Amino acid sequence: MASALEPRAYLGRCGKLLGMTAAPAHDDDHVTSNVTHDGSAEPVLIACLCAAWCRTCDDYRSTFDAVTREFGDRVRVLWVDIEDDEEALGGVDVVDFPTLLIARGDHIAFYGPVLPHAQALRQLTERGLLGALGEVRHPALVGLPGRIGRL
Secondary structure (H helix, E strand, O other): OOOOOOOOEEOOOOOOOOOEOOOOOOHHHOOOOOEOOOOOEOOEEEEEEEOOOOHHHHHHHHHHHHHHHOOHHHEEEEEEEOOOOHHHHOOEEOOOOOEEEEEEOOEEEEEEEOOOOHHHHHHHHHHHHHOOOOOEOOHHHOOHHHHHHOO
């Protein structure tokens, strides 16, 4: 297992980050509101990190697309191939599939593998939109939403 000091952070089955959510941010955390220049809320980024060779990801794709369509323009949806888009991942080594990233701006609300079921995705997305997932903070994940968001 790689440490957080190594170039690639292992965030796999034994990693403490998987499925990690945090308690809602406290006032002293100074979390800024992510509002666009016109005053509307910035969409929540829902990114599925998968691999072209993963059969589970293949099966999950239609579920992911159908569920995320339910949320319209409140979410920005990306399907990220970890090999094609490896540079955007930086030092994050995704080892379990599917892995979801839910973020608003640079604030990560959820990062980790999920069961490939519609209801799991729907509940996480709803909680992300409500701000009920808190914020995940880990050095290996710094800048990840921004890099993925530029794809």
